[in-house]
Amino acid sequence: MIELDHVTKLYGSVIGVNDVTMSLQGGAYGLLGPNGSGKTTLLNLITGQLRPTIGTVRVLDRPPMNNVDLFRRLGVCPERDGLYPGVTGFDWVCYLMRLHGFGRREAVARTEKAVELVGMKDAMHRRMGGYSRGMRQRIKLAQALAHGPELLILDEPLNGLDPIGRHEMTDLLKQWIRSGRGLLFASHILHEVEAVTHSFMLICGGRLLAAGTSEEVHNLLADVPHEIRIRCDNPPQLARRLIDEGVVESVRFAGEGALILGTHRPATVYAQLPQWVQSSGVRVHELRSSDDSLQALFNSLLKIHRGES
Amino acid sequence: MNALRAIWLFLRLRTRHLFRVLLNAVRTIPAVLGFECRRVSALPRLIITVGLVIFPGVLAALVHYCGAHVRDPEPLRQPERWTFMMFVLVPEVVCLLGLLLWATPVIQTEVEGKTWPYLAVRPCGKVPILLGKYLTAVVWTVLAAWLALVLSLIVVIPSGKAHSGVLVLGALVVLSALTYGALYVLIGVLFLRRSMIVAVAYTFVFEFLVSWIPAMVKQFTVQYHLRNLAAIWLPSDYVSGFFLASAGTAPWWQHVLILLGMTAVFLTAAALVLRRRQLITAPEV
Amino acid sequence: MPIYDLGYRGWQGRLVPEAGRFWAITTTGIRLAWQSKFLRRILLLAWAPTALFAAGFFAYEQFASRLDNQGTRQALEFLSFLVPGVDDHLLPPELRTRQFRSSRPDPRPGAQAGAPDPRIPRGGAAVGRAWRDGRSGPGEEAGDSDGGRQRHLVWSWLLSNFFRYPQAVVMALMVGIIAPPLVAQDVRTRAFMLYFSRPLTRIEYVVGKMAVLWGYLALITTLPALFLYVLGVFLSPPDVPVVWHTWDLPLRILAASAVLMIPTTALALALSSLTSEIRYATFAWFAIWAVGWVTYAIVNASMPPGARTPGQAVFVDRMTLASFYHTLGRVQHWVFGLETSLPDASAASINMTATAAIEMAAITLVSLAVLFRRVSSPMRI
Numbered sequence: 001m002i003e004l005d006h007v008t009k010l011y012g013s014v015i016g017v018n019d020v021t022m023s024l025q026g027g028a029y030g031l032l033g034p035n036g037s038g039k040t041t042l043l044n045l046i047t048g049q050l051r052p053t054i055g056t057v058r059v060l061d062r063p064p065m066n067n068v069d070l071f072r073r074l075g076v077c078p079e080r081d082g083l084y085p086g087v088t089g090f091d092w093v094c095y096l097m098r099l100h101g102f103g104r105r106e107a108v109a110r111t112e113k114a115v116e117l118v119g120m121k122d123a124m125h126r127r128m129g130g131y132s133r134g135m136r137q138r139i140k141l142a143q144a145l146a147h148g149p150e151l152l153i154l155d156e157p158l159n160g161l162d163p164i165g166r167h168e169m170t171d172l173l174k175q176w177i178r179s180g181r182g183l184l185f186a187s188h189i190l191h192e193v194e195a196v197t198h199s200f201m202l203i204c205g206g207r208l209l210a211a212g213t214s215e216e217v218h219n220l221l222a223d224v225p226h227e228i229r230i231r232c233d234n235p236p237q238l239a240r241r242l243i244d245e246g247v248v249e250s251v252r253f254a255g256e257g258a259l260i261l262g263t264h265r266p267a268t269v270y271a272q273l274p275q276w277v278q279s280s281g282v283r284v285h286e287l288r289s290s291d292d293s294l295q296a297l298f299n300s301l302l303k304i305h306r307g308e309s
Numbered sequence: 310m311n312a313l314r315a316i317w318l319f320l321r322l323r324t325r326h327l328f329r330v331l332l333n334a335v336r337t338i339p340a341v342l343g344f345e346c347r348r349v350s351a352l353p354r355l356i357i358t359v360g361l362v363i364f365p366g367v368l369a370a371l372v373h374y375c376g377a378h379v380r381d382p383e384p385l386r387q388p389e390r391w392t393f394m395m396f397v398l399v400p401e402v403v404c405l406l407g408l409l410l411w412a413t414p415v416i417q418t419e420v421e422g423k424t425w426p427y428l429a430v431r432p433c434g435k436v437p438i439l440l441g442k443y444l445t446a447v448v449w450t451v452l453a454a455w456l457a458l459v460l461s462l463i464v465v466i467p468s469g470k471a472h473s474g475v476l477v478l479g480a481l482v483v484l485s486a487l488t489y490g491a492l493y494v495l496i497g498v499l500f501l502r503r504s505m506i507v508a509v510a511y512t513f514v515f516e517f518l519v520s521w522i523p524a525m526v527k528q529f530t531v532q533y534h535l536r537n538l539a540a541i542w543l544p545s546d547y548v549s550g551f552f553l554a555s556a557g558t559a560p561w562w563q564h565v566l567i568l569l570g571m572t573a574v575f576l577t578a579a580a581l582v583l584r585r586r587q588l589i590t591a592p593e594v
Numbered sequence: 595m596p597i598y599d600l601g602y603r604g605w606q607g608r609l610v611p612e613a614g615r616f617w618a619i620t621t622t623g624i625r626l627a628w629q630s631k632f633l634r635r636i637l638l639l640a641w642a643p644t645a646l647f648a649a650g651f652f653a654y655e656q657f658a659s660r661l662d663n664q665g666t667r668q669a670l671e672f673l674s675f676l677v678p679g680v681d682d683h684l685l686p687p688e689l690r691t692r693q694f695r696s697s698r699p700d701p702r703p704g705a706q707a708g709a710p711d712p713r714i715p716r717g718g719a720a721v722g723r724a725w726r727d728g729r730s731g732p733g734e735e736a737g738d739s740d741g742g743r744q745r746h747l748v749w750s751w752l753l754s755n756f757f758r759y760p761q762a763v764v765m766a767l768m769v770g771i772i773a774p775p776l777v778a779q780d781v782r783t784r785a786f787m788l789y790f791s792r793p794l795t796r797i798e799y800v801v802g803k804m805a806v807l808w809g810y811l812a813l814i815t816t817l818p819a820l821f822l823y824v825l826g827v828f829l830s831p832p833d834v835p836v837v838w839h840t841w842d843l844p845l846r847i848l849a850a851s852a853v854l855m856i857p858t859t860a861l862a863l864a865l866s867s868l869t870s871e872i873r874y875a876t877f878a879w880f881a882i883w884a885v886g887w888v889t890y891a892i893v894n895a896s897m898p899p900g901a902r903t904p905g906q907a908v909f910v911d912r913m914t915l916a917s918f919y920h921t922l923g924r925v926q927h928w929v930f931g932l933e934t935s936l937p938d939a940s941a942a943s944i945n946m947t948a949t950a951a952i953e954m955a956a957i958t959l960v961s962l963a964v965l966f967r968r969v970s971s972p973m974r975i
Contacts, residue, residue: 047430050587066584068330068432076430082423086351091344098340099431099438101333143427353874368889372896375909384896394892402888406881414873421872503632505876506771513763 001026001151001182002046007055009041016041018206019055028173028183030193030200038206039186040079043155046184047076060151072100075149077140079156079186085129089120089139092128093146100147114146115139119168133160141169151182158192170195202301209301225249225262228269231286235259238282242269245276257285334440337433341441346448354410361407361453365398366460373465383465388474389549391467395478396539396552399454399461400485401532405512407450408486412493413504415442420501420588429588436580439494443576447490454482470544477542481535488531488568491575498579498586521555528557531571534564615794619802624809627772633810636768640814643760644821650676650752651826654745677751742839747932749826749840753819754930757850758923761815765854766883768810773862774875776803777965782870786969796969800863800962807859816851820844850929854922857958861918864961867968886917911946915953924950 002024009016017038033039044050045057048064048071057063062070084092090111097107115124118138123131128139137160144152157173158166173196177183187193193200201211232238239251239259247269250262263269266289277284372394373385385391416439419425428438458478467474496511497504520532527533533555540552541561610617627633650673657669780786789799823843830836861882866875893913897906914920927933928947 044426044589047426049426049429049589066435068333071430071432071434074430076426078423078426080423080426082425082427084348084422084424087344087348091347095340095344096427096431098344099337099428099433101336101433103336104340353869357877364885368892371889371913372893376893376897376906390896394896397888397892402884406877406884409880410873410877417873418871503630503771505873505880506632506767509770509880510767 623806
């Protein structure tokens with residue numbers, strides 16, 4: 001479906017995407033990465049908006065740039081809101097369908113169907129300048145679906161949606177996947193991606209760090225110590241106690257009375273920590289697990305890539 | 310034999326592909342034209358259009374009535390003066406200003422408005438959009454210029470063969486809009502961020518200064534050909550020294566062909582550049 | 595866990611004085627505009643006319659003011675390019691260049707053959723008058739034995755033409771590049787809320803934005819003009835009290851710069867504030883110049899100078915007010931004290947100059963009013 005072979009994209013001296021090689025067969029994939037990781041650049045390369053500096057990109061077995069036949073089979077929903085404020089949603093989607101080569105009648109029919117599918121039927125004749133964020137997101141999805149593509153590429157499609165909207169959109173995407181069509185869905189929120197698909201790719205700093213199911217990724221992290229940050233009034237004393245207990249792999253001091261410990265037995269540490277703290281006479285102000293965030297996941301993966309763990 | 314067959318198949322495929330592309334373009338360009346015309350009827354654009362339409366008429370009234378005196382009670386009834394004024398105002402000022410506003414930023418507006426990615430991923434995307442927007446700019450400019458011409462006739466009708474003069478100017482408006490529109494579209498594609506500045510500088514330096522240089526270079530300007538066409542087509546009493554100053558000996562059809570050829574070259578260049586350019590919606594600086 | 599209510603604690607360090615707050619906006623604006631390679635190239639190009647006019651000062655000081663020097667003829671031809679007609683009056687009749695003679699006979703009654711033709715522009719006539727009145731030779735004017743009046747006039751004309759012709763065009767281009775995004779971008783991104791949630795007043799915001807333009811305009815007008823003046827001083831004969839003759843010119847340069855900068859920046863920023871789309875502001879800026887210039891040019895061409903009645907002459911003179919370029923030029927002529935040296939100088943035209951100055955002031959005030967209103971609009975209920 002999508003093949004990238006040693007693709008690098010440079011903007012002058014800034015690296016957008018760095019030596020990415022991947023091959024995605026049919027199905028649904030999530031592209032997960034923090035802001036600025038290169039997701040949008042990667043999607044722009046796949047949709048033919050950018051040309052790779054090094055390497056090749058093939059989508060549905062052909063290069064994407066200026067590929068008329070490919071665009072018939074591709075639906076794209078970019079992240080940015082590029083909507084004409086003085087134009088109605090219906091007119092806009094209809095216009096984009098005309099740009100697909102559909103006649104006027106067919107364009108209207110397809111537009112009505114797509115707009116109804118995303119739940120925008122009531123507001124379709126209102127000007128897009130008056131749309132809420134969620135409405136804009138829906139109309140954007142409508143223009144991506146209306147021509148019946150085989151592969152849907154979405155960049156942060158759930159941005160700005162309320163919980164009900166997210167739920168409806170997630171259902172829609174799951175329906176899409178069940179119909180046997182392809183989906184590539186970029187987000188920086190792990191659970192959003194996990195709600196739609198179990199296959200995802202992790203990108204950070206322009207590099208593809210990992211690809212696979214969520215279980216495979218978490219297994220990968222099994223050997224990476226779990227990090228816990230503790231802020232207390234006597235970090236050296238607490239550190240000594242924890243080391244004596246033999247549950248930590250590493251301890252480092254982070255300034256402002258904080259220490260960060262790495263452990264392969266987080267459950268034991270959490271269970272025993274209150275007792276150790278009390279017996280040491282140390283007063284703890286804050287306890288935080290660094291791994292409760294996507295950034296921690298990426299930090300761990302980056303450490304593996306750099307050979308630090 | 311096999312090689313010939315392969316070449317024949319390749320040509321057939323490419324021709325079919327080209328035919329399909331052209332057919333799609335023919336179907337899509339009217340859609341772009343219709344959409345853009347609806348968009349341009351927003352208030353700011355209408356105000357500017359009205360300004361352009363009334364400007365020549367107001368100026369004609371000023372010169373004709375305020376510049377009148379006993380020895381010359383109707384200054385603009387003189388065909389020479391009327392033609393000179395209308396030529397400068399209508400096919401030049403009105404057309405150039407209109408195209409500066411509508412033709413130069415054809416792609417810049419889409420990139421800055423972040424609507425470009427939605428358009429560029431359509432099968433009939435980049436080039437039909439470019440051509441459709443070009444046609445929109447030309448249509449609006451020609452309409453505004455023709456209206457301006459008609460309005461100025463309400464102020465004063467020159468003596469002699471006024472209808473010939475008007476028809477000639479009307480035709481020059483079309484040629485001016487087509488050629489300058491294509492030129493400005495090319496400038497807009499080449500210089501995304503500074504398209505208007507470059508267009509102004511180019512027009513001032515190249516079109517208005519170079520077109521008067523008595524050398525071969527003037528033949529590369531649109532102005533030179535427009536002035537020559539005016540000198541050839543206008544009735545003799547409508548032709549002033551302004552048109553004769555740089556008149557050549559080429560027949561009218563040569564000038565028309567050159568202008569249309571320039572239009573085709575500019576549009577083709579713009580389309581080729583647009584297909585190659587990587588346009589990401591970075592914020593303007 | 596106790597929650598400590600710390601309350602708002604003011605910054606204890608040193609704050610920039612209130613009067614200097616606009617400077618942050620100015621320096622940021624200058625830095626952002628400087629990122630444009632296009633602008634840097636135009637800045638470089640903008641100094642090219644300075645070299646040309648520097649040569650003019652050189653030509654005058656080294657050759658034209660001393661008519662017995664070799665190369666005088668060539669120098670004067672060059673000087674005439676910068677101040678048309680000047681050589682007709684600095685040269686003895688046998689050396690006058692043919693190209694600056696009018697080909698048509700002077701229709702004025704009593705006009706003498708070989709006398710300077712006032713239809714030839716402009717500065718030369720004034721120089722000639724300064725030269726002819728009661729003198730026997732160049733530089734030997736009554737009460738002007740070292741050519742001081744002549745020098746002052748030639749230098750004033752050179753500086754005025756420098757402001758009026760090349761730098762006016764570059765100024766229009768440069769303001770067209772820098773000004774449109776200055777306020778339009780803030781309108782588009784609704785940045786006023788960010789600006790005015792700081793201790794920043796509208797006046798500081800407007801002054802800060804205007805100062806961005808002033809900085810760049812000073813680089814292409816004031817600095818080169820002052821440079822030309824200093825060059826002229828350095829190139830002048832050592833035995834002549836040049837600074838004494840021309841001490842007022844640096845002040846006139848500053849005044850002419852102010853006349854150029856203030857109305858143009860106010861207008862440009864007002865146009866920028868009226869729209870969130872930069873291209874409309876750019877278009878409006880160039881359209882104002884183009885439409886005004888064309889209006890005056892058409893009216894002027896429709897009533898040729900030689901065939902004008904007095905009424906038509908007044909009408910044409912009034913039409914300079916329709917052109918921003920010509921109105922600005924008129925006021926700048928007045929700043930350099932050249933108004934009375936125009937061939938058609940009269941009480942009426944001097945009144946028109948006053949009207950032009952009032953028009954400039956009115957444009958400035960209206961533009962500032964529009965700008966302030968637009969800048970305040972997000973805060974109005």
